[in-house]
Amino acid sequence: MASRIRADDDGELSENSEINVTPFIDVMLVLLIIFMIAAPLSTVDIPVELPVAVADAPDRPSEPVFITITxxxxxxxxxxxxxxxxxxxxxxxxxxxxxxTRIFIRADKSVPYGEFIRVMNILRADGFLKVGLVGLDETAAQEPDVDGPQSTVQP
Structure with a gap:
């Protein structure tokens, strides 16, 4: 609350019923600065080992288009x-x-992630948005087959 002296009130102080928002704005700015400093400190890089995909493979087209990265x-x-x-x-x-057309990408597991994304960016820039990833089936990864490993396609 603030008080103000008015000339017509014979020098007496009267109450002012207007809200003073300046302190509220100051508090909000201080909180904003605190959150701007604290937010980047709360993000932590955590190493993660991604699991093997166990989803059922979708039907392959009759003539699939494969891009292979060795x-x-x-x-x-x-x-x-x-x-x-x-x-x-x-x-x-x-x-x-x-x-x-859906395009399937087969990449060796030693291919750097940046190179894989570079290929994906080229496809996306050219308008090919349906891209599937080819990986080993979980059972084929555990038990080597005489005919060679079986691959699954993940959309």
């Missing part, structure tokens, strides 16, 4: 070797420029 970072679309500069051209040829 451990030496060599790229291929189907059986055709390519590089990052020609990837969108070779994918366009393999899909006949049909942007709704």
């Amino acid at each position: 451990e030496d970072l060599a790229l291929s679309v189907g059986e055709t070797s390519t590089d990052l500069d020609r990837l969108f051209i070779d994918v366009g040829i393999a899909t006949k420029q049909k942007r709704e």
Whole structure:
């Protein structure tokens, strides 16, 4: 509450019923600064081992388009070797420029995550948004098969 002297009140103090919001704003600014400093300190990088996917594999199309990234970072679309500069051209040829075609990416487990994302960004920039990831089936990863490992496709 504030008081004010008015000339017509014969010098007597009268109550002012207006709310003074300045202290409220000061408190809010102090709280804002505290949260701006404390929020980055509360984020912690935690190492995480991701689990093996156990979802049922969806049906494969009759002629799937595979992009393969080997451990030496060599790229291929189907059986055709390519590089990052020609990837969108070779994918366009393999899909006949049909942007709704699902593309499957097979990458060696030693491929750096940044290289994998670079391939995904090239596909997304060219309009291919349906991308599936190919991985080993959990049972095939535990028990080696005579015919070779079975792969599953994760959407």
